[in-house]
Amino acid sequence: MSRLLLAATAFLLALASHAAPVRTERVEAELLAERVAAAPGKPATVGLRLRMDEHWHTYWRNPGDSGLPTKIRWTLPEGWTAGPIQWPYPEGQRIGPLMNYGYSGEVLLLVDLTPPADAKPGPVALKADADWLVCKDVCIPEKASLALDFAVAPGEPGAVAGNAGAFSRSRAQLPVPTTGWTSEALVSGNRLTLRVLPPAGGVAPAKVSYFPYRENFVDHPAPQALVRDGHGFRLEAKLVEPVAAGVTEASGVFVAESSWPGLPGRKAVELAMPVAASLPALAAPVGVPAGEAGGSLALALAFALAGGLLLNLMPCVFPVLGIKVMGFVRHAHGDSRALWMQGAVFSLGVLVSFLVLAGLLLALRAGGAELGWGFQLQSPAFVTLLAALFFLMALNLFGVFEWGGFAQSMTSNVSAKGRYADAFLAGVLATVVATPCTAPFMGAAVGFTLAQPAAVSLAVFAVLGAGMALPVLALSFFPGALKRLPRPGPWMETFKQVMAFPLFATVIWLAWVLGAQAGNDAVMALLAGLLVLGMGAWVYGRWARSESLLRFVFAALFAALGLWLAWPGADARPGEARAAAVRAGEIDWQPWSPERLAELRAAGTPVFVDFTAAWCVTCQVNKRVALNRDEVARALAARGVVALKADWTNHDPRITAALAELGRNALPVYALYAPGQAQPVLLPEVLTASLVVDELSKLPAAKPAAASTLTQR
């Protein structure tokens, strides 16, 4: 009798925990049981498995900017209870300017079901109505009524063969509720700062993403910045405005790139995040894994100094430095004290302008603007002003007019006070024109600094300025080298006029930048404006000896009219010039977008991304001498590399965000994504063709795609 009962139970259990998958338009849904039965009074885990079609996704508990979380309504036997869905950590899914949190491919949503303690052994039918929204770029609400033949059996029920893998995979993706870590949040303006410290002796992961539970709180698509704080980190995120009042906690899921320290095989943790009134001061980074994004302050300062020094050799600063050095010549044979005072004031000018520019950049970023180094050149208005200024300087060097009165000529022999004002101005100008150039080492330093507290950022920028001023300062202290130059004489006038040509060249370049930003009409307006501005300068110079007020009135009138003509209109649009610039060269450049990059990488295609801008001179030089070369184009084609161009000529927060992910904030940046590698290789800021070809040759050879298509036919 008992043997018969046993056989019958075994037969029933074999039938049990069986469910048929339901196929909807885009998803295959099925209920899975982990074990063949549930013990009375004890929870048993079941799961809703959703298998999405390729490119389709369903949503996490906080779906992000759109979408809906998946819902399950259970119909259970009397006395059974169902727990909440246990959500595996999601992935960020960027759609245009928006961000969703969800799952693609397959997801198993786990739920604990508990039969009553007095449940009678035997088969039970479990039913669930599941609702989900499945989206690609369009969304389809889908639902399915699912059933699972389950059972109640005493003791320890056995595992369902074939389901163990799915359950263990899903469990490995559940965020681990973590204790022992210090975690707190601060809401300040539209910024959320999350401070996370490991328990004593622990380390925090190097790279972390934060997925908030609360909806409509964190600005989902905005980039998250990570700063080291002692053994831990601080993560900064932008909040949706108006910032919700009275938020007391900002809990969510933190996902590390690889295993979370202390939790082998688990990437995600859940941390409680009480909102505090204030956070303790930032501690110096300790135990940052070597080679991780960030780096130490000392290294950043060293890079900044080297970068600043090398800036002097970059094409942007050259014209201004030429003028400055000429100013030195005048004094090289005279008073050495006056000379080094000049050098010091010039350096001060550079330092002050670096700090002002950096301060402005930090202030604007704190205000939520997504800007980077050289940001001022993303403004057509600023480019126009700079072009007008250089044009006037060049006319001045040609001798069309002398400044007189309010500011002294750069080269005229004037009072000491005027010379100092001059030196300071030269320092300011050198800085302003230096920003579109990024020197080697500088990219890493600037990228590091923007994730740091303001004091650290400003220190790095100050050192960058110091590095740039150093050669001129050194020359002024050790004028021996200058002594070899000829004494001041008529040759100076010739030299002065010659120096006007590089300035005109700079104006041409700025006009080209403006063309890329605002189109052909803006260039025309600029040139017309410069013509009228030139008339003003000519009037001012031609009647320099006249006492008449008319001279000033007409000069000012022409200057105002010139600026009015040149001023770029608000409706200025990038013209065809920009598209043509993309088409130029042998390489088949395609426009960059995060989606395009993700798509190519998902397909296993190697990708080369050129982060560039028309105003970035180093970028333009690299393009001419290293990128647009036959051998590079051939190497790209040979490895099947798709070349994407991310054009930062105009303000583009998506590019700013992409640069931040690479730990950069200045141009140029060249990123080479090899198939299967999580992180791209970043090429140096100054390229040579052979260097690019060498890097490309490290990639695996391209599959002969065309040939295989032929053989398939």
Add this chain to the structure above:
Amino acid sequence: MKRASPLALCVASLFASTAFAAAVVGQPAPAFTATDLAGKPVSLADFNGKTVVLEWHNFGCPFVQKHYRSGNMQALQKKYGTEVVWLTVNSTNAGHQDYQSPAQLGKALAEAGAAPTRFVMDEPGQVGLAYGAKVTPHMYVIDPSGKVAYNGAIDDKRSTDVADVKTAKNFVVAALEEMKAGKPVSNASNAPYGCTIKYR
């Protein structure tokens, strides 16, 4: 930095051209000019001194379909038709499968019995980006002084189920009624729900 200095704001405005901005409750609503179904210009400035409702729309979206199949959206448009200006805005890009031409939209709206004051074709998506509109239907209410009074979901039932409309608490109705009674809008900002707007 809690408050941006005037200079910083001035400089920031130079770069604000392409950013994904937002219409923040309590702040002036971004001005816009676009065209209606007949190709005539529609400006927010045309409705100075009036309460304006903005409804982001896309007939291809199941969440929008919920509110039109149930007759909910048309009823709201008619109920408030004399009191407020109701602008239905479509930011779907022309290359997307959901895009409908002004002629197609006009026909579909007539069939649905929709009655917005004007329909705004925002094909390049500029109005949507200026408002930070995320989903269809994302709803905004602008008060007669031109400030954003409501930004968020149409109601509290985040579903595509037509049956939910009856039992849902409609946030737009609540905001409009509170404004009519001269009271501050109690729930002025919340998470909108719906389909991602198909920006270019």
